[in-house]
Amino acid sequence: MITVVGVGADGWDGLSPDARRALEAAEVLMGGRRQLDLVPASVGGRGQLDLVPAAAAERVAWPSPLLPALPSLMETYAGREVCVLASGDPMFYGIGTTLVRLLGTANIRVMPHVSSLSLACARLGWPVEQVDVVSLVGRPPAALNAAILPGRRLVVLGAGRDSPSLVAGLATGLGYGPSPMTVLSDLGADSESVLTGTAETWAAQGPEPSALNAIALECVPAPGAEPLPRVPGLPDAAFEHDGQLTKREVRAVTLSRLAPLPGEMLWDVGAGAGSIAIEWMRSHPACAAVAIESRADRAAAIARNADRLGVPSLRIVEGRAPAALAGLPAPDAVFVGGGATVPGLLESCWAALRPGGRLVANAVTLESESVIAQWYARLGGDLVRMSVQRASPVGSFTGWRAAMPVTVWSVTRKDVP
Incomplete structure (x- = not known):
């Protein structure tokens, strides 16, 4: 004991x-x-x-x-x-x-x-159950990016004297410079102190607190700031990409089929910009994901997207599936955004799924559709074809321009391997 x-x-x-x-x-x-x-x-x-x-x-x-x-x-x-x-x-x-x-x-x-959270909320008069908590102790600071949303109250557990400046810089960079900020140091000790300001003023030249600090942030966006909600379907412009991106409307439908639950693990196979894995992890702090991508430049872009959108713990595996899937933690859900025609890929993904897990595969080519149709005939599930059209100028008028249709196959594994 x-x-x-x-x-x-x-x-x-x-x-x-x-x-x-x-x-x-x-x-x-x-x-x-x-x-x-x-x-x-x-x-x-x-x-x-x-x-x-x-x-x-x-x-x-x-x-x-x-x-x-x-x-x-x-x-x-x-x-x-x-x-x-x-x-x-x-x-x-x-x-x-x-x-x-x-x-x-x-x-x-x-x-x-x-706890430091209870002490901080007691000093501020904040209801503990209405506060979001982010710890910087041994964790990537970029995780804070997903928590900064309009009207939210955050308590950030600092990891040193520079933590308040770090928090202020991140908030200001996201367009939340006007956010009131309170730094509470040495909570409960005789040397306890409180410093106040805003994120933008602190980022410019904030006072130096004790190394033992908690940062309270009331998230107030500056005019023109564009909040990024946790609901799946972020704007395409939120991601750095080279065109290899599951577009917004299709992404929202795909994630609804993947159905993330807290604590579950996703494989995003052929991740491209990593948009599916990133939005899966943004749905709940306990969700985890592995993005598998064969190109080094795209894998690097996935890492930058994950940091910027507040999920720096996204695991990125550079390699080609199905070989790159070996040794990965068993998934609760798998998304195949491309490569359905690669021999053995869907077989490997299906075999790895936990009972009750979901497999979602998207196809835009006739060849991929043919493979998915065969799997649908064998396993059933749900098969949907999506067609999205966007308004755009046609001379001095406005017309519809259609994107390539996307076939979405989703199936739940109900048997025990």
Whole structure:
């Protein structure tokens, strides 16, 4: 049993009696150097200093990088009374979540402190349930791009002194420069401080806060800013592409057939600009995707699109399917935007699908349609042909110009392989 104790910026004084007893009983204390320093060598007791038993415990500072070293570290100290220190609530973007995933719920006891989110919302008077949270600690800052939407309140967990300037720059670059911004530092400590401004003024020359900070942002778009909603079907201009792009209307229909659910995994095979994978991941923060693309220039563009649209964790595999599919995590959904005629491609995608998974394949050529028609005859599903026409000038008048029709085949795997 490993005990994980959340510690606030107020250190020992802010701990509950149960948390103090857990620390006093520890043979080994693990944590970041800042957390370890918050446990004193001694504390006052009736006018004199009494030694805290935890002071005699072996102190182990986290190595860097932590995650690869964690399993062997836990094995080294197995059988001893281990207490792990964490900032605030260990299960809120904290080490508690990692340890539960590694060792199982039955082997971890968590004693949470008040989280930085709760403290920030208490200072601001914001309802916690109405706030979106983004952590910059060990995560790509571009993830913030998907959360900045008109009228939303964000609490961004900073990863150093430069985090507020980083947040301000991202918000301003997206057209949200007028957004009020509050930086709360050292929450719960005697040194707690609050700095205010707007994203654009902070990005220009903001004051330097403490390294331990949370950034509160009220998203206010500047005039002319174009919000990018999470509903599938972003404008084609939102993506960098060379023409290899599932167009807006077809993309919206395709994603409705793929039907993303939180926590599910998508394969976007022949990803082009990555638009399907990116919009899949934008539908919910827990959705994951792999974009498989054979051309290096397009794979690079996919990475830029993913960063700009707030899903930097999109995995990009450069290679040709079906060979490039080997070793990938099993998908809950697969999209084949091109290459249906490649031998073995649809067979490999169908075989990899989890039971209940969805396969969607689009075709624009007669050859691809023929392959899809054969699969439809064999497996059933839903077969739709879409034709989109857009108004455009015809001399001094306006007429309709038709895009190439697209055939969309979708099917759900109901059997067990």
